Amino acid sequence: MSVEKLLIPQSDFDEIAALIAAARQRAVQSVNTTLIELYWQVGQTISRKIEKAQWGDGVVVQLAEHLARTRPGLRGFTRSNLFRMRKFYETYCDDTKVAPLVRLLPRSHHLIILNQSQRPEERELYLRQAIGEKWGKRELERQFKTALFERTVLSPVKVSAVLTQTHPDALSVFKDSYLVEFLDLPQDHLEIDLHRGLLKQLKNFLIELGRDFCFVGSEYPLQVGGRDFALDLLFFHRGLNYLVAIELKVGRFEPEYLGKLAFYLEALDRDVKKPHEAAAIGVLLCADKDEEVVEYALSRSLSPALIAAYQTQLPDKALLQAKLHELFAQSGAANATEQECDQ
Numbered sequence: 001m002s003v004e005k006l007l008i009p010q011s012d013f014d015e016i017a018a019l020i021a022a023a024r025q026r027a028v029q030s031v032n033t034t035l036i037e038l039y040w041q042v043g044q045t046i047s048r049k050i051e052k053a054q055w056g057d058g059v060v061v062q063l064a065e066h067l068a069r070t071r072p073g074l075r076g077f078t079r080s081n082l083f084r085m086r087k088f089y090e091t092y093c094d095d096t097k098v099a100p101l102v103r104l105l106p107r108s109h110h111l112i113i114l115n116q117s118q119r120p121e122e123r124e125l126y127l128r129q130a131i132g133e134k135w136g137k138r139e140l141e142r143q144f145k146t147a148l149f150e151r152t153v154l155s156p157v158k159v160s161a162v163l164t165q166t167h168p169d170a171l172s173v174f175k176d177s178y179l180v181e182f183l184d185l186p187q188d189h190l191e192i193d194l195h196r197g198l199l200k201q202l203k204n205f206l207i208e209l210g211r212d213f214c215f216v217g218s219e220y221p222l223q224v225g226g227r228d229f230a231l232d233l234l235f236f237h238r239g240l241n242y243l244v245a246i247e248l249k250v251g252r253f254e255p256e257y258l259g260k261l262a263f264y265l266e267a268l269d270r271d272v273k274k275p276h277e278a279a280a281i282g283v284l285l286c287a288d289k290d291e292e293v294v295e296y297a298l299s300r301s302l303s304p305a306l307i308a309a310y311q312t313q314l315p316d317k318a319l320l321q322a323k324l325h326e327l328f329a330q331s332g333a334a335n336a337t338e339q340e341c342d343q
Contacts, residue, residue, distance in 0.1 A: 043089030150320035212239040253289035262303040
């Protein structure tokens with residue numbers, strides 16, 4: 001007796017596959033949360049016993065030896081890891097803002113953040129970004145190499161007054177500079193090289209932009225008054241619900257660039273934007289920019305726009321850290337002086 005093979009739509013199978021993938025993801029997340037909670041409790045116990053002088057550091061060595069002897073199948077509880085668990089707990093236990101977040105990242109991410117961060121503010125930034133952007137271990141490592149924290153503090157994003165008023169959330173979405181070292185561009189590259197490189201490495205560029213950015217089109221056509229225009233790159237931000245127009249310039253920023261970008265934004269709002277979407281935002285991505293020229297140009301701009309730089313090489317992190325240290329030192333001295341005056 002033959003059994004006829006039914007023609008089942010592929011979408012039916014995809015639905016089951018999606019359910020399985022989602023369940024596996026929840027299981028992995030559950031295991032991760034349980035492990036992080038365990039590391040927290042072990043670190044807490046060790047920390048409190050040492051604090052109360054019930055234990056010395058030597059007792060932790062004995063604990064590791066005891067666990068290895070009595071629980072031979074137990075992994076990850078060596079002397080060094082037990083001290084890391086203590087450090088993990090002591091780092092976050094008094095930080096009410098950050099402590100609830102630690103359970104949302106795996107141990108590998110915490111090791112990177114704890115080993116490479118120097119300040120509480122730095123740890124918080126990387127924690128929140130890694131969670132929000134769902135960075136893998138490799139991308140988190142890359143963000144430390146790009147000195148994201150130092151660049152964020154030393155060079156906050158430059159936006160027009162209109163953008164600040166109409167899209168205040170955009171200040172936390174965009175950056176003052178974007179790293180595109182993955183393009184391997186020569187120093188004397190042309191605009192077409194930059195454009196093609198970004199399209200070829202679109203996945204990496206989207207990661208650099210942020211998780212909620214979606215690619216819409218390249219050389220996006222706009223027709224106004226019987227004339228044809230082409231916008232370099234068009235994206236959509238899902239979280240904030242607006243189109244993002246990006247114009248590329250391989251030279252330094254010039255004030256007249258804002259006029260063309262404003263024209264494109266007007267065309268997008270009139271002819272492309274959906275009724276439920278917010279007004280489009282424009283980004284001028286230039287190879288270089290004079291900060292004073294940028295400030296003058298944006299101060300009278302009537303368009304929701306910002307000016308950012310792209311960098312083809314990783315920054316000198318040691319130099320940025322030195323500048324940041326100097327900035328914090330000056331800030332601390334200023335605060336101390338202000339407190340003395342108040343007294």
